[in-house]
Amino acid sequence: MMDDIQVDEAIFELRPDFAVLVMTARGMKNGPTDDRARAWLAGASAQPVPAEKIDAWKDAYRAFGAKPQRTRPSVDALTRRLPLPEINQVVDAYNSISVRHALPIGGEDLDRYAGPPRLVRATGEEASEEALGTPEPGEVIWRDDIGVTCRRWNWRQVVRTRLTEETVNGLFLLERLEPMTLEELKVAGEELADLLTELSPGVRISSRLISAGN
Template sequence: MLDDIWVDDAVHELRPDFAVLVMTAHGLTNGPTDDRSRAWLAAAAEAEAQPAKIDAWKDAYRAFGAKPQRTRPSVDALTRRMPLPEINQAVDAYNTISVKHALPIGGEDLDRYSGPARLLRAAGDEPSEEALGTPEPGEVIWRDDLGVTCRRWNWRQGVRTRLTEETVNAIFLLERLEPMTLEELKEAGEELADLLAELSPGVRIATRLLSSRN
């Protein structure tokens, strides 16, 4: 799965500094929010604001024609929701890391994918869930063989692949723009892996970095 994921050249042309750390987690034991994941969220809510990182995503949205004050990058929308929402343990884990590092992160059920995830600029006719709506031409989207899984880079994920309490195998997409360094991206990935391992001691984690350099 990891080897088949790709980012289209047109996305790197839009933002040459874009990189995504892809993480798969096999053998998860997910469940409803508990005191442990609630404490993670509370600690993340105390993190210092990092507006430069969020502004970079707003600029990226404007570059493909989106209005970030109307459809906010995921990390911008998340940091405006205090206290942080309680979803389930795995989602709480990646939201914790997202807020701590001002880093957009998507988490999805790997078993609900058809074919590999790929990030590209939309033609405007891609199959999409009704709740997501049809992507606009040039919009940056994540998709698989069945259609759109996330619109406007990281604005809104679809229902089909969302993480639930029944999810056993997951994929996480940690999306970086400068001024975040690749080293901090790696650290964020390690921190997320640690939280997932705390939830599921037998979980098997694998990662791959995709950037304009590889």
Template sequence: MLDDIRVDDAVFELRPDFAVLIMTAHGLRNGPTDDRSRAWLAEAATQEVQTTKIDAWKDAYRAFGAKPQRTRPSVDALTRRMPLPEINQVVDAYNTISVKHALPIGGEDLDRYEGPARLVRATGDEASEEALGTPEPGEVIWRDDVGVTCRRWNWRQVVRTRLTEETTNAIFLLERLEPMSLEELKQAGEELTDLLSELSPQVRIASSLLTGGK
């Protein structure tokens, strides 16, 4: 599956510094928030907010016509929620890494995908869940063969692919803009791997980095 995931050239034309580290995790054991994942969130909440990284995402939103004060980049919205929300162990893990590195991360149930994920600029007629509304032409969206999986780059994900306590196979999208370095992006991926492996010692993780339209 990793080989089929793509980012359209139009997205790289909008932000040539964009890169995404894609991780798949097979054999997860998820469950409700526990003392371990709660401690991860509490530690992440003590980190100083890295505003320059978040500002880069606000600029990216403005570039395709979104208003980041109204529909905030995911990491901006997350860092404004203190204490950090408790969802489930796997979501707590990637939210921990997201806040620590000021890095938007999406996590979704791989078994609920229809076809590969791809990041595109919307035509405006993509199928989307009612609560999210229809994407606007030119908006950056993640989608699969069915329709939208995440609107406005990383603003909000659909319910269809949401990670639940029953999820066993997942995909994680770690999205980078400058000033974050590619080295820090890879480090964040390694840290997420460590947390997922702590939750599920038998998990099988694979990754792929997409950058520069490749």
């Protein structure tokens, strides 16, 4: 599946600096927030948030017609909720890395996908859950063979693919724009892999970088 994940060329035409580090984690064990996860959340919540990275995502939203003050990029919304809320161990892990690096990260249940994830510009006819509404033509969305999995790039995911305490095989999408460097993106991925391995010592992690020309 890893090789089948796609970012449409139209995305790179919109933002040539976009890159996504795709990670799969198979054989995860998840559970309610514990003291270890609380420490991750507290450490991330105490760090200053670099505004220039958030601003880059706001600019990207405006480029496809979204209003970032109304539907905020995920990392912007997350940093406005500090101290970070407790969700579950795996979500706490990737939320802490997201805030540490001001990096949007999506966590998904891989087994609930129908076909490979694709990042595309919407036609406006894609199936979507009622709570999210139908994407607008030209909107940046993640989707699979059924329909939308996340609207407005990383604004909000559907319930169908949400990562829960029952998730065994996870998909993580770490989305980068400049001024974040590809090296920092790599480091963030390694940090997330370390936390997932700490939670599930037997987890099997694979990753792939997708960027313009790659």
